[in-house]
Amino acid sequence: MRFLLKFIGFALLLTGIYFLGQNILFTTQTSPYWWRDISASASVLAVTSGVIALLFFGRATRSLGWGLVALGILLVFVSGGVVLRPTSLWTFFLAFTSLAAGMQLITTGRVSF
Numbered sequence: 001m002r003f004l005l006k007f008i009g010f011a012l013l014l015t016g017i018y019f020l021g022q023n024i025l026f027t028t029q030t031s032p033y034w035w036r037d038i039s040a041s042a043s044v045l046a047v048t049s050g051v052i053a054l055l056f057f058g059r060a061t062r063s064l065g066w067g068l069v070a071l072g073i074l075l076v077f078v079s080g081g082v083v084l085r086p087t088s089l090w091t092f093f094l095a096f097t098s099l100a101a102g103m104q105l106i107t108t109g110r111v112s113f
Helices: 002-021 034-056 059-079 089-107
Strands: 024-026 082-084
Antiparallel strands (some): 024 082
16 A cells, blocks of 8 residues: 555656646757856756766765756756746646645655645
């Protein structure tokens, strides 16, 4: 029964990510300004390095890994490579509720509203 609840939680988590991700576009574009390409390349390197630090190294580099992931996300927005399309309130509510319920099912095994 516990495995089934974790599986349902994981499915809800993926559903929430899917609904939120439908309206976020990551683009690569040639920029007339030379400094925008630097931040786009640095964002890919920072996120990759952060994920590698989180997954393969011990607890000593955990804060460095999260810092690199945050820096990479910040650099994506600075480079202008993210396009946020308009979304309805219902879609956002559905995605956020699905994410929250999925995380609660995975961590605690129950949903408390």
